[in-house]
Amino acid sequence: MTAWLRSASSRTFYLHRQEYVRQQRLKQQLWQKQLELESIISPTTISDRIEKQLEDDQAQ
Numbered sequence: 001m002t003a004w005l006r007s008a009s010s011r012t013f014y015l016h017r018q019e020y021v022r023q024q025r026l027k028q029q030l031w032q033k034q035l036e037l038e039s040i041i042s043p044t045t046i047s048d049r050i051e052k053q054l055e056d057d058q059a060q
Contacts, residue, residue, distance in 0.1 A: 039045060
């Protein structure tokens with residue numbers, strides 16, 4: 001019985017740890033996507049894009 005409990009405990013710990021690592025990876029991916037989105041919609045970036053578009057339009 002003790003050996004079974006140890007084995008079950010080890011499996012449970014392993015599964016818990018595996019899901020924790022998976023969750024941390026997903027959080028990191030979400031954080032990276034958030035940074036990408038913020039860089040796309042930042043006022044400075046938008047202003048730069050508008051200025052570049054105006055310059056391109058004037059060059060044509």
